[in-house]
Amino acid sequence: MTAADLTFRSPATLAEALTELAGDEDAIAVGGGTSVALLLKHGLIEPRRLVWLGRVGGLGEIQAGPDGSLAIGATVTLRELAASAPVRRLAPALAEAAGQVGNPRVRAMATVGGALAHADPRQDLPPALLALAATARIAGPAGEREPPLAGFYTGFMETVLAPAELVTQVNVPAGPGRRSVYLRFTPASEGDFPVIGAAAAVLRDAGGLVTGAALALAGAGPVPLLIPAAGELAGRMPAEADIEAVAAAAAAAATAVSDQRGSARYKQAMAAEWTRRALRACLE
């Protein structure tokens, strides 16, 4: 069922898009529409106004700062992200996550903004951005803010986004010498959601000492999960025992439920295993 008075708007500027969203309490943003179309089709959402961001100017660029930071516009597609030379160089985990989402048709349409706001905990992009300490720039009726992604997800398919707010840009801070990786395991077809995905980012000094580390998981709970124990690798030359401690913390933090992709216990074991693999890949 869709509202009989449903309308489709195609604003050309961010200001117009925000006005269109604020103008109807039942308005929703459409990025690539890959999830919106599905939800509409199955009657899971009943908006009255679709505000498509596809023609909004200025949201479709990837910019690399001189310091090695990245600014990624909200309508950049996952296919553009996966193919971007600066993203592959400065934040490989992000390119790897984007390049593994679904199939080429999903990646050609799905946007960074939609991939963040959809907030399905099995999605690939959120853990990569969490591990990279990214922030999301948000614009809305109350102005602009830029919270760290760490507090962005508040529950299953819930975020801090207020009605009529948009993600306009995602910023990935510079990390000189940072290594990052995203690995995932899909028990069904390659295009399926992962049972577990793991993103790791590790910074080391010239002597090999870890100066910062982060790890985040997809599929391990109601929200994408940051594992704070990874931060304790800082100040060390990590040995297998240190990696094992983070893997144990990941298993303990995983609150995944049993479903067709595996039992809760299996997913906990997989959270530990893919934590090990992601950290080793950054440390080897």
Next chain:
Amino acid sequence: MKLSFTLNGEPVAADVAPDELLVEVIRGLGLTGTKQGCGVGVCGVCSVLVGDRPVSSCLYLAACAEGEQVWTAEGLAQAEPALIRAFAEQEGMQCGICTPGQVVTAAALARENPAATDAELRQYQAGTLCRCTGYQTILAAVRAYLDSR
């Protein structure tokens, strides 16, 4: 609402609902090569090109096609005979249900990554399911097509 776009090189105008899907519009215009299979973006039989992007027309809001160049398997068969020849010569089909999707996907790959390695080709085509061929002849057809360009 009014929608104008170019379909297989010809301008079209249609009246569509705001939540109408592109697959419905295309089939409504009599082009039935584009199929509705799973309806949830997984199988690929509804694939069309919008500009240079492959999309699942079962999950693509028709309104987003305003002003775009849309290509279906029928149009590609006319515009790129080498593509169809490769599928025929390599016997890249059996029942034929998935063939329009395979063809559109191959055309998308040729635009996105014309120098695709065999591994990249496999990964790209993997999103378009086939229940007959076992895929090898499809992969051979796409390989032959890419090599012929």
